Amino acid sequence: MIVLLPLAVIGWYTYVRAVDQFASHVGFTVRQEDQGQTQALLGGLAQLAGPTAAGGALDGDILNEFIRSQGLVARVDERLDLWSHYAAFHAIDPVFALRPGGTIEDLHAYWGRIVTIDYDQATGLIGLELRAFDADFAQSVARAVLDESQSLVNDLNAAARDDLVMAAEADVELGLARLKSAREALVNFRTRTQIVDPETDLEARMGVQTSLQQQLAQALVEYDLLVQSAGEQAPSVVQAERKIDVIRDRLADERQAFASDQSYVGVEGYPALIAEYESLTVDREYAEETYRAALAQLDAAKASAARQSRYLAAYALPTLAEAPIYPKRQQIMLVSLLFLCLGWALVVLIYYSIRDRG
Known part of the structure; x- marks a missing residue:
């Protein structure tokens, strides 16, 4: 009664x-x-694409969850009408068929009964077994899952490309803003000081003073020679004295102009002015290099976006079954016999335990 009748x-x-x-x-x-x-050219930009760009392993995890999701069930149902097929035999086989008139949650729960997923996380390989009451329909469901998985990979690919290009464009905009700021700071410096290059300006002014000092020294030597040869009252000596006075006045004017410029540019004078100019020049050169690198990264990102960086590779196309393999009747009978025998043994033990106590 306990074993044979239920087993029958x-x-x-x-x-x-x-x-x-x-x-x-x-x-x-x-x-x-x-x-x-x-x-290699993109460098760290590839990391901005997020986990979806990390390779086949994470993509396999996403696909594994996608195949189990309710969203995929809804798409396949819209494409193949799963309700009509799996609920058609409910009157004959209420155990293995789908109960008609249910919700998408019922269909999603039934999906877990007809789909078996074999996912190897180490290699990223995904194997699927899809069951149906008709061999052609089972193959159609497998093709639909394959197509939807390919669409998901394409969406992930497009999202990664968009993130990569957006990150590169953001870097270009940041580099351009930094370059404009550096150039404006250099222009403001030149407008404020009225000096294009302090180093060149300083060299020019010091060169003029050096030249005047050399001319003054030469004029003094010539004056001494004329005094010794022609006397102090000679016209040539008077002319030499005038030349010396003119050079001295000119040298004094240059020194006074240089001193006033020193007070104009600041207490520290030209050293501080040159230091400020060099700092602004370094900032501009760094901004130019950063901007050029950002442009190169943007070009590389656009070139990469034009290609399909990831794709779905099917190593086993959907098969067409020639014979049914489900339900596994012998396996069901053996498992049922095992549990019924265990249940019978439990009932016997309880019975004898109660009888011995009585």
Whole structure:
């Protein structure tokens, strides 16, 4: 009664009422293109694409969750009308068929019964087994899952490309703003000091004073020679004295002008002016190099975005079953016999335990 009668009912249902199910197998993985020099040029920008760009392993995790998701079930149902197929045999086989008139949550729960996922996280390989009451329909479901998975990979690819280009464009805008600021600071410095290059201006002024000092020294030597040869009252000596006075006045004017410029540019004078100019020049050169690098990164990002960096590679296309393999009747019978025997043994032990105590 405890073992044979339930076992007979289970055997009758599995062999008489249960409808045969066919299985279609498909296998795929996500491959990522080796971009070589492009990725090296992009540098850290590739990391801004987020986890979806980290390679096949994370893409496999996403696909694994996507295949189990309610969203995929809704898409496949819209494409193939899963309700019509899996609920058609509910009157004959209420155990293995889908109960009609349910919700998307019911269909999603039933999806877990007809789809078996074999996912190897180390290699990123995904193997699927999809069951249906018809071999062609099982193959159609497998193709639909493969197509939807490819669409997901394309969406991930597009999102990664958009993030990469957006990050590169943001760097270009930041570099351009920094370059404009550096150039404006240099222009303001030149407007304020009225000096294009303090070093060149200082060299020019010191060169003029040095030249005047050399001319003064030469004029003094010539004056001494004329005094010794022609006397102090000679016209040539008077002319030499005038020349010396003119050079001295000119040298004094240059020194006075240089001193007034020193007070204009600040207490510290030209050293502080040159230090400020060099700092502004370094900022401008750094901004120019950063901007050029950002432009190169943007060009590389656009070149990378024009290519398909990741794609779905199917190593096993959806198969067409020639014979049903579900439900596994012998396996069901053996498992049922095991649990029924265990239940019978438990009932016997409880019975004898109660009888011995009485």
